[in-house]
Amino acid sequence: MVRVTGPLAFSVVLESFEGSTTVPTRPERREGRLRVAGVRQPLAVAVSLWPGPRTYTGQPLAEIHASGSPPLLRTILSSLLARGARLAEPGEFTLRAFLSGRIDLTQSEAVLGVIDAQTPAQLDAALEQLAGGLASPITGLRDRLADVLAHLEANLDFAEEPDVDLLQAEALASSLDEASTEMNRLAGRLQGRERSENRPRVVLVGPPNAGKSRLFNALLGLDRAIVSPVAGTTRDYLEARALADGLEFDLVDTAGLEAGRTAIETEAQAARGRQAERADLLLDCRSAGSIDQELSTDHVRPTLRVWTKIDLLRPAVRVGDQLTSASTGEGLDELRQAIAATLRARSSESDLPGGTAARCGESLLRAGTALARAAETLRLGLGDELVAIDLRQALDDLGRVVGAVVTDDLLDRIFRRFCIGK
Ligand SMILES: Nc1nc2c(ncn2[C@@H]2O[C@H](COP(=O)(O)OP(=O)(O)OP(=O)(O)O)[C@@H](O)[C@H]2O)c(=O)[nH]1
Ligand SMILES: [Mg+2]
Known part of the structure; x- marks a missing residue:
């Protein structure tokens, strides 16, 4: 099976397909023949076509199913390459899924966790994370923090308005404390899972x-x-x-x-x-x-x-x-x-896939500390500006966990651990 994805996936595959070559609007499977250079008889193949954006990569995706043999695979690949396709980098399919917003960073790592799983328990943990087990509490918290921050910043813009009043401040401080505890708990779950081998x-x-x-x-x-x-x-x-x-x-x-x-x-x-x-x-x-x-x-x-x-x-x-x-x-x-x-x-x-543990433990701890500091600042009445600084720090750290804040270097580190085609 050869998978092709990208804006031109359909034209690259259908160009030498003897069968229906209309561009599909819904997922379709077509039987037909494929003309490939160096093989006299066109190959009997099945072609599956999924239009974007509801595909793994978020882009059009095509699969060519043929009988398996290494020389046949090479021939199909080289004719696709000749028509303008290129080989995917390791993890590039999952990277595209991330970049198109189909999955977040913890889910990308979970894909790797599923591939690397050695035991049913590790598989379970990776599948849970893939389903958003780690991302959803963090995304929820980020949304709440962003609301609080917006509120504080609105106050800052109208300097004559008083700071958050006392009652409000206490309620806010205790919800920040709660969030901080939650982050430390998540970080605790990640600790000890950083060993490269996941064997207990x-x-x-x-x-x-x-x-x-x-x-x-x-x-x-x-x-x-x-x-x-x-x-x-x-x-x-x-x-x-x-x-x-x-x-x-x-x-x-x-x-x-x-x-x-x-x-x-x-x-x-x-x-x-x-x-x-x-x-x-x-x-x-x-x-x-x-x-x-x-x-x-x-x-x-x-x-x-x-x-x-x-x-x-x-x-x-x-x-x-x-x-x-x-x-x-x-x-x-x-x-x-x-x-x-x-x-x-x-x-x-x-259990959580080791890659996520190694990457996110620090960020979660930092977010937890920033939130606790923000709560403290609120209680002491040191001013909304200082609270806002800590909230921004926490949002940034949580953003790193789910991949809302990313660097090329981070993406490279995560995705180069994949094998090609995943
Ligand atoms: N009858 C019997 N003897 C045993 C059994 N298991 C261990 N032994 C004997 O108990 C002695 C101590 O066994 P070890 O396995 O060396 O004990 P250990 O806990 O590793 O001891 P240390 O390394 O000194 O801490 C040996 O003479 C063993 O043969 C058993 O199931 N039945
Ligand atoms: Mg002994």
Whole structure:
């Protein structure tokens, strides 16, 4: 299939089409033959034609469907090129969709998110963003802010009028505070999603000798980590890609939780702490085989409690506890299911395509700060001019998120990550 878009798309395609060559006014599919240089027989093809502006790019769009073979594709392409078409740049279709106002910048990135999605959860998140999940609250807020700003600026133009009165000021200040909180919340959703790889991280933690490394190996089905009866075997952390219920994630083994006595141990503990902080999910391992396992760690990250070595002793369990034995394999499938279910539940509420996260986090935070400052200025009665400055700043930052304010450099950075034809 070859796609052609642009003001001249129809004439370029229909020029050598043997069949109806009238310019369509509605979407149409036509069967016919295409004359191409270098092929003696005209090719049997189907041509689909969509007049603008209700197309992906906002411009007329044509598709040529032919039987697939690389030399045939090359021939069709070169005859289209000879007739005045040119090859699209990476992401150019989506760029045109953005430039014609069909989609906003967060939706353009969502297209990339859909293409790059590795898991159903990432696909869900990207599709939600494509449907305007991030853009609509921001666009709504920009509209409200623009109204407030217009109001303030009208007041400024009539200098003899008093500043916004006190009651009005308080109402306005609290709605700005609300908006500021909303922006910080959105920025929070973006945080931690900036890693270039979108795989979630699942980190094994727990006391020394709890059986973390052996569980790590068992979940991977490989002997990667060193396992031994000596407490404190694992020093550095180990990381490997794992799969649970169709969901890919990075599994991380860490040093047992204890106070470091030597420099190496202290470093191992620091590394464990850093890994735990970055985790999307912690597997807190306790050995069912030993009695001093009451160690409670109040984890900041979502956690599954995992009993290990249940072949040795059955522990008293609480709801949600996972029972496993790396030695008999018992409970491993259930643990995989639980990992996948937890990651899916979490990511559908917090995941956003990584590209958007990296680009917009800063702007949202800046907008949040500007709005909070504007509210403060209003309350202190420091004058409408100062409030207006902060509102303009916030509008600008929010405009960057949805692409109402863009620079060529930004467009280049986003769209060159696409492949050609998207
Ligand atoms: N019977 C039994 N033994 C286990 C099981 N899992 C681990 N072990 C044993 O428990 C000991 C400690 O296992 P490791 O996996 O090295 O423990 P760890 O938590 O990684 O320990 P550190 O790296 O020192 O923090 C080893 O002797 C393992 O063979 C299990 O499911 N059943
Ligand atoms: Mg270990």
